[in-house]
Amino acid sequence: MRLDVVTIFPEYLEPLNVSLVGKARARGQLNVHVHDLRSWTHDRHHTVDDTPYGGGPGMVMKTDPWGDALDSVLADGYETGAREPALIVPTPSGRPFTQELAVHLSERPWLIFTPARYEGIDRRVVDEYAARIPVYEVSIGDYVLAGGEAAVLVVTEAVARLLPGVLGNAESHRDDSFAPGAMAGLLEGPVYTKPPVWRDRGIPEVLLSGHHGRIARWRRDEALRRTTANRPDLIERCDPRAFDKKDREM
Numbered sequence: 001m002r003l004d005v006v007t008i009f010p011e012y013l014e015p016l017n018v019s020l021v022g023k024a025r026a027r028g029q030l031n032v033h034v035h036d037l038r039s040w041t042h043d044r045h046h047t048v049d050d051t052p053y054g055g056g057p058g059m060v061m062k063t064d065p066w067g068d069a070l071d072s073v074l075a076d077g078y079e080t081g082a083r084e085p086a087l088i089v090p091t092p093s094g095r096p097f098t099q100e101l102a103v104h105l106s107e108r109p110w111l112i113f114t115p116a117r118y119e120g121i122d123r124r125v126v127d128e129y130a131a132r133i134p135v136y137e138v139s140i141g142d143y144v145l146a147g148g149e150a151a152v153l154v155v156t157e158a159v160a161r162l163l164p165g166v167l168g169n170a171e172s173h174r175d176d177s178f179a180p181g182a183m184a185g186l187l188e189g190p191v192y193t194k195p196p197v198w199r200d201r202g203i204p205e206v207l208l209s210g211h212h213g214r215i216a217r218w219r220r221d222e223a224l225r226r227t228t229a230n231r232p233d234l235i236e237r238c239d240p241r242a243f244d245k246k247d248r249e250m
């Protein structure tokens, strides 16, 4: 997978060189290119923003630097054999970024991130590229950041960990919260490891029983408990029949 990020804060994307994403890059599973948007400005102050038409507070990111940057990134990617690019625009007004969307994006060969600063990017930039390639405007949550770079780190990590071979234990993303399957979109329950007692706190007996059926049922009940407490909205969405089938098997 090829990832391009165009940003006025390239240093903000340094974390893409470490840990999980860093390893995937080292293995050649990810090909990451971070570009400074100001490389495509030509004035002394490297201007990337201007006042909003219609008035109002804040500034808007200008069309020309983005257009020149994206044309250049696309040309460079195509030249080096990348195909089927998609634009990812982090924005509070986008569609919710979910595990389902992370899975979908992890299957694409080339993602181009355009994190914005200020009040956002002149709409004509998205309109221009939406005419040529898929554009995903995604929100990582209902709050406003100073810029989209943190959202790029979030989306990149959620996507990279799904790439085959990136996560050590291939199964571990199957039981993620929100991952489809036995836990059917529920939150994960509590997890424990050694020592068996810590500051007089033990482990739920069932987990030491070696009885896999009971353990699976306990984990599902704990997931239901936690989801009911923290995310009742997910309860309606999950498919109760998924549990009945599991119960019959246990």
Ligand SMILES: COc1cccc(COC(=O)c2cn[nH]c2)c1
Residues within 6 Å of the ligand: 089, 090, 091, 092, 116, 117, 118, 119, 120, 121, 138, 139, 140, 141, 142, 143, 144, 145, 146, 147, 148, 149, 151
């Ligand atoms: C593109 O327009 C804007 C405008 C304002 C801020 C941002 C940065 O993204 C976020 O704040 C965000 C992303 N998901 N949740 C919050 C982008």
